[in-house]
Amino acid sequence: MANQTRKFAVVLEPEEEGGFTVRVPSLPEIVTYGEDEQEALAMAEDAIRLVIEDCIARGEPIPTPQMPRIREITVTLAAWPSGSDPTLTKEFAMRSKPDQFERAVVRLPIDQQ
Numbered sequence: 008m009a010n011q012t013r014k015f016a017v018v019l020e021p022e023e024e025g026g027f028t029v030r031v032p033s034l035p036e037i038v039t040y041g042e043d044e045q046e047a048l049a050m051a052e053d054a055i056r057l058v059i060e061d062c063i064a065r066g067e068p069i070p071t072p073q074m075p076r077i078r079e080i081t082v083t084l085a086a087w088p089s090g091s092d093p094t095l096t097k098e099f100a101m102r103s104k105p106d107q108f109e110r111a112v113v114r115l116p117i118d119q120q
Contacts, residue, residue: 022040026042027047028040032075
């Protein structure tokens with residue numbers, strides 16, 4: 008069998024404690040981590056290779072890489088009750104161009120009883 012090259016999209020998610028979680032949309036069974044972007048990409052490459060080798064060994068078709076469609080959605084929230092103070096933080100899901108976008112995470116106050 009001749010060498011084949013396939014290109015897979017990966018999503019790097021920065022972690023609060025540092026490093027990146029990596030997901031491969033075309034291969035949802037892959038979730039890996041690296042302490043920096045280079046290590047995260049190397050881990051993803053190894054995981055992709057292992058999944059493909061496993062498919063070949065089982066006689067299953069090799070998954071076809073698909074480029075994810077990344078879109079932004081704006082969400083309007085109702086006014087917060089007086090006295091509450093939600094914290095809005097931003098996480099960057101991708102830092103490389105041209106697919107750079109950001110996602111907002113809302114942390115709601117927890118009522119203690």
